[in-house]
Amino acid sequence: LALVHHPVVNKNGDTVTSAVTSLDLHDMARTARTFGIGDFFVVTPLVDQQDLVERIVAHWTTGPGGQYNPKRREALELVRLKDAMPAVLDEIAARGEGPPRLVVTSARPSSRAMSYGRLRVLLSDGQPTVLVFGTAWGLAPDFMAAADVVLAPIKGPGTYNHLAVRSAAAIILDRLLGRPDTAS
Amino acid sequence: LALVHHPVVNKNGDTVTSAVTSLDLHDMARTARTFGIGDFFVVTPLVDQQDLVERIVAHWTTGPGGQYNPKRREALELVRLKDAMPAVLDEIAARGEGPPRLVVTSARPSSRAMSYGRLRVLLSDGQPTVLVFGTAWGLAPDFMAAADVVLAPIKGPGTYNHLAVRSAAAIILDRLLGRPDTAS
Numbered sequence: 001l002a003l004v005h006h007p008v009v010n011k012n013g014d015t016v017t018s019a020v021t022s023l024d025l026h027d028m029a030r031t032a033r034t035f036g037i038g039d040f041f042v043v044t045p046l047v048d049q050q051d052l053v054e055r056i057v058a059h060w061t062t063g064p065g066g067q068y069n070p071k072r073r074e075a076l077e078l079v080r081l082k083d084a085m086p087a088v089l090d091e092i093a094a095r096g097e098g099p100p101r102l103v104v105t106s107a108r109p110s111s112r113a114m115s116y117g118r119l120r121v122l123l124s125d126g127q128p129t130v131l132v133f134g135t136a137w138g139l140a141p142d143f144m145a146a147a148d149v150v151l152a153p154i155k156g157p158g159t160y161n162h163l164a165v166r167s168a169a170a171i172i173l174d175r176l177l178g179r180p181d182t183a184s
Numbered sequence: 185l186a187l188v189h190h191p192v193v194n195k196n197g198d199t200v201t202s203a204v205t206s207l208d209l210h211d212m213a214r215t216a217r218t219f220g221i222g223d224f225f226v227v228t229p230l231v232d233q234q235d236l237v238e239r240i241v242a243h244w245t246t247g248p249g250g251q252y253n254p255k256r257r258e259a260l261e262l263v264r265l266k267d268a269m270p271a272v273l274d275e276i277a278a279r280g281e282g283p284p285r286l287v288v289t290s291a292r293p294s295s296r297a298m299s300y301g302r303l304r305v306l307l308s309d310g311q312p313t314v315l316v317f318g319t320a321w322g323l324a325p326d327f328m329a330a331a332d333v334v335l336a337p338i339k340g341p342g343t344y345n346h347l348a349v350r351s352a353a354a355i356i357l358d359r360l361l362g363r364p365d366t367a368s
Contacts, residue, residue: 023207027348034340034347071346115365156218156362162255163218163354164211170351171358178340180359181299 001032001169002041002088002132005049007140018136020049022056027166028133029075035173040078041088041130053081085132085143092128101129104147105172106138107161113152116175122149123176131172133165185221185353186272186316187212189228191324202320204233206240211350212317213259219357224262225272225314237265269316269327276312285313288331289356290322291345297336300359306333307360315356317349 003024006017025042032040042053057079059065066073082088085102092100103119114122123129132139132147144150153161154171163171174180187208190201209226216224226237241263243249250257266272269286276284287303307313316323316331328334337345338355347355358364 027351030347031351033344034338034342036341071344074344075346117365152365154218154358154362157220158218160217160255160258162259163214164207164350166348166350167211167215167354170347170354171362174338174355174358175364178338178355181301181336 001037002043002130004132004134005044007143008134008136009140011137015140020052024166025056028169029078031170031173032078033075035177039080041080041082043082045083050081097128101127102147103129103149103151104132104139104144105151107153110150112150114149115152120176133169185216186225186227186314188316188318191327192318192320193324195321199324204236208350209240212353213262215354215357216262217259219361223264225264225266227266229267234265281312285311286331287313287333287335288316288323288328289335291337294334296334298333299336304360317353
């Protein structure tokens with residue numbers, strides 16, 4: 001799982017670097033731990049934002065937060081800080097399990113969108129896969145275009161498509177890795 | 185959809201009243217809007233917390249937040265403030281569409297847990313249904329015992345069951361109302 005703060009777009013479609021939201025780290029780490037994800041990469045090129053991520057993670061892993069709430073520690077231990085996506089892909093490739101498959105998510109329709117059922121089948125082939133979420137108004141178009149897979153957006157019965165990234169990540173990991181009625 | 189701040193339990197199992205978390209309102213309202221939910225009841229008996237909810241909702245509906253971000257306004261317009269669950273049930277009953285079905289959620293296993301597939305079938309009968317989430321460490325046992333339906337917990341491949349309530353609500357509404365591959 002990767003959460004990207006650059007390159008993302010703002011409300012006007014300009015490519016920007018977004019600020020890190022503490023609750024994204026907490027919620028998405030807890031979701032990642034629930035669904036058995038190996039690593040949660042938090043990607044930002046900004047040094048002050050990297051410092052913030054390191055302080056949050058340290059508090060809840062080696063610091064007092066981890067003693068107060070060991071379940072939160074188990075989740076935040078999954079966080080790996082990276083300055084850009086190529087560093088994420090390099091780290092995964094260096095593990096020798098094959099080149100990583102880059103899957104991107106978006107709230108916008110795409111002509112090449114892959115269904116959840118199709119991606120579930122692909123995931124069973126054992127190739128390492130990194131599932132990428134963008135902050136702000138989503139991943140930049142050039143970044144999306146370079147991905148191996150663009151996952152279909154989450155849609156409800158209407159046209160509203162403004163889920164929080166924390167909520168979208170929870171739904172998508174459940175759709176790809178959850179077993180609603182066998183696991184309950 | 186209802187988010188309950190009393191009666192819930194704390195880490196030690198004592199029944200308490202939890203504080204309102206602003207981001208619960210935002211994330212769960214956006215999720216509710218995505219899946220076509222009619223009302224998002226925020227339930228707290230504390231007057232200062234009721235004031236907080238009213239201020240947040242006013243900012244994003246009639247105030248400047250709604251002008252800046254109309255999509256956030258569409259979501260937060262679903263919020264209905266109530267002091268206790270009986271007031272929620274009374275309001276739904278007064279609509280004359282039949283007595284509301286009370287469905288509660290929990291991260292803990294229950295001997296009477298209903299599967300997602302079974303509840304999807306029940307929902308198609310047209311009876312009004314309120315789906316309740318507890319904050320803090322979850323809904324109080326007496327409250328759970330009085331519900332019509334206890335929904336099965338969300339489980340991943342392991343034993344970790346500490347999702348944020350925001351994430352759990354997103355997954356559960358998608359499981360009950362989403363159509364992963366027909367709607368995309």
